[in-house]
Amino acid sequence: MGKDLWKLQGIRLVMLLTALLTLLQTIVIVLQSVWLAQAVSGLFSGDTLQSQLGHIGGFVSALIARQFLSMLLQKLAYDFAERTGQQFRRALIDQLFALGPRYAMGQGTGNLVTLVREGIAKYRTYLELIIPRMVSNGLTPLFIGIYVLRLDWISAMILGLVFPILIAFMILLGLAAQKQMDRQWATYRVLSNHFVDSLRGLETLRFLGRSRAHAVTIGRTSEQYRKATIGSMRVAFLSSFALDFFTMLSVAFVAVSLGLRLVHGEMLLEPALTILMLAPEFFVPIRSLGADYHATMDGKEAGEEIQRMMQQPIPGQSSNSSIACKESHATFNESYATFNESYATFNESYAAINESHAIFKRSRIVRNESASDNRTWNEASTLMIEAVSIHYGHDSQHSTWQTTNRSEVTSIQADQAPIVHDRYTALTNVSLNWQGYGKIGIIGASGAGKSTLIDLLAGFLVPDEGQAIWRDAHGHSSQLHGQHWRTAAAYIPQHPYIFSGTLRDNIALYEPNATESEVAEAAQCAGLGKLLQSLPQGLNEHVGEGGRMLSGGQEQRVALARALLGQRHVLLLDEPTAHLDIETEYELKQTMLPLFDNKLVLLATHRLHWMTDMDWIIVMEQGQIVEQGTHQGLLEQNGLYCSWINEQWEGSA
Template sequence: MRPFDPRLLAVAPAARRPVVAVAVVGVLQGVATVATAFALAAVVVAVVDGTPVGAPAGWLVALLGARSALGWAAERSAARAGVEVTAALRRALLEHWLRVPAERRPDPDRGATLAGQGVATVEPYAARFLPALVAGAVVPVLALAALVWVDPVSALVVALTLPLLPAFAALIGAATRDETQRRWRALSSLAGHFTDVVRGLPTLVGYGRAERQVEVVAEVSGAHRRATMRTLRLAFLSSAALELLASISVAIVAVTVGLRLTHGTLDLGTGLLAILLAPEAYWPIRRVGAEFHAAADGAEAVADALDELTTPSVGATTPAATPTTADAIGVRLRGVEYSYPGASVRVLRGLDLDAGPGLTVLTGPSGAGKSTVLELVAGLRTPGAGTVRAGRAHLVTQRPFLPAGTVRDALRLGNDAPDADLWAALRRVGLDGFVAGLPAVLDTPLGDEGVGFSAGQRARVALARASLSTAPVLLVDEPTAHLDGPGAAAVHDLLVELAERRAVLVVTHRPELVALADRHVSLDHRAAQAPA
């Protein structure tokens, strides 16, 4: 976990501009801070000496106004950086996971935690910690350089004591890093367990085991709470230690300045400048330490996200499921083997499959790897051995994705078909009457994942969308699992119609569809059979 990882700017280019803006404003604020100290000292000296104060007062007012404007710009640029860095990182993660094969994606629970709550913690990291980091790198250097020019003795005191702050901050930060990592693991465990409980709640209720999960969730939540409290204790300890060191260091500078003023070896202007500049050398580092604890979760999330994004997507010796040509109508698998990540048993072994133009059905017992074959052909998974060659494919899964938009948006996902074609596609799957009866027809909004439609209706919307695709290969997984007899017959007729001009590969348990197929491949026997 680094304070700032340069890989962030490489993997999320959209984050470059706001981060650079934060850095530029931070440098300007540092210059204005040092200049204000000179102007304020000049005003005080002028008042004490009885000389005109107009010029130094004018400079002081102008610099205070500039600092106010820079403070406003810093707040705006920091807020914008927080939003844009968060959005850019989340977008980069999702695009990366969509590009890589399924076996190179993280566990769904960990991925959801990282892209959701994890990336959300990046906003305070970018909006508060990064500006503090820039100030901590620039302002102390400027203040020390000014002190060397004005009062070398005070500069020597600051130079000797200033390294103590980052040293103690690094020591406490290492402990904070370890505690934050433990807290992050506890949060991931809690999120994953809670997700599993929600998914399996109907089964748990059916077997009378739901109450037991209350204790388990409470136990995992307690572990997360204890990890959080340990992190907070370290944060308070760090702030107290840095404040104490900075206060002692500034007091040493003040004492040396006071003694020299008393003995007449130092003039008032120089002493004032030394006392005004010394705190500015320590304050940015104290702020970095405080903001680091507030943004520790964000720094950990950035590190995890960048590790995900910089992991090679495909190994050098791993065969990839790439199409021969985008318009090739057919699928060809030779000697394909596949094992799920972490599993020792191969779900597919030496599979050969040919699916040319026409309707090919794939059958077999549950767990035989039927859905895996479709994902291999679609390029979502990479075979462990063998070759997969196919044209551009459109995949319809058992749980098809419907965006949280309108019915029209769901049908136009991946195409720009006019409304007339949308209605024709709905008519083919027997859903036109239902959609016509909706309050806003095609403009009727859908909830997340098609909330508002039944499982069978969502499947038919996905098939209607597939019929509008121009992909020469259509992959369909159990299209009639949630349909009654008439609905299933309409879908069968649509698949036969589409197979006249495409290669259609369908996973099914329906004997009616097997009877309509041009080819039948049974994973149980690994042999192609002619339809009965």
């Protein structure tokens, strides 16, 4: 049993109760054997059945009590495992939302879904089985051995000599099983991610005529998982055989020793029968532990993976305040208010993990409260980015989350998260100061740092150097990763996620209590009027998987409608039209531009035609702001932006 289990909230009380129940069960087992041996020896010596009814009744009562205590032990372990599993799931989801979408992307969707659903269920099973097995393995053989020693020291010596051998053998097999389970779990993660990626890309594979060829890759990945599973089963079967062999051999030695002394009249029948019945009970706990240990190894691996994620440092917090497994559980149970805050954070950020880069669900109450205390963005609000630098590397909190396409920095292998080979500076000395509403364009080539800057503005990243804050009309300053900014800003990613449900549910994702007229108005403003007219059920039409599939432009309009329904005055757009054809992009552009009025809009793109409609333009190259100004002002500077405009003009000519 890992030492991390002692860090779980409530584990000490559970262990104490389990120990008490196990001790009572051990006493009942001894009494059961004693009463049965007395009844058998009495009948063997010629006593009547009526004279042994007391011993027989005691045996039956002990048998019933043993089963009742076993049920209590199972109930106690099950309740604790179920409660801990629920806490683990909530704490893990909170941690994933706190870490942000970059970390989730680096881990893989299939791996995270498998871990949250199946991994926690397996860890719950591991706790349910391993706790009573470990306690009984420590107490039952000890007390049975003491009682056997009281009756016969030779039998106790035989049992005592075999038990350490079994322990040593289990340790050796456990190390082999650990290696096999590590391999199996790693292969299972690869299979999960590969399966999800295959489903997502199936349409593209069919379009390119590569769907059948891709079956070979699926078969190879499945074969690797099959071999890893067979290897684990092989070790488990070997362990079971070894345990059964040594325990049966030990019981046989005890039986032979007792039989020889009975024949020579050196021992009485009653204590010999008692020892013979207690000898198998002496090995029952370790045999059960061996069987359940291999059956729950995948749960232990899942628990360690969960704890590794829970111990990741959260952006904006020091390493000392990162959410470790024990801290999240202790916090959850010690304070119900903390639980409510954690669960509120989960509700606010439900959309983030599904939209890859969407953030923090908010309710209508938050909107009304923020309007009343002026903590929303208005003409007097100020955004201040001062000398911000963000690094990716082994000594940075963002190292594991760097998943951009810089091949010289990051290499992504099939069975693990991205590996950062060296420290890399994503943003260097970036500064921006803006007050009130306006449209700010962020332009640059791929890898220039546009998405990193948008992630900073969205609160997904925290500066390693400098500060990123905003100030409201009353002069109150807040960090961009704080709660007020999250409820004031809306993030529209490049690939919005469309849930399997009605169109209304997808638009009202951030505002589930919105009225039908409010949803319809947001849809009309986002340019979904033609789509609504073409749908037989209008807003109640089922979209997404299992329903009507939307085009890329329609998905972007749904994302825009979500932001409009939330009435947020800060819009952050990261390459919102990069995957659209030029006709669809221009059509969507005409829809979006009027909606940018009376809002602060920060648009990251490499499409230059957007820049003529921007109030301010930021030109980025290699993580730095090399130019900024208005469109006309940058043309007059005759710098990098001007050269891009000229290249585009020459290319179009």
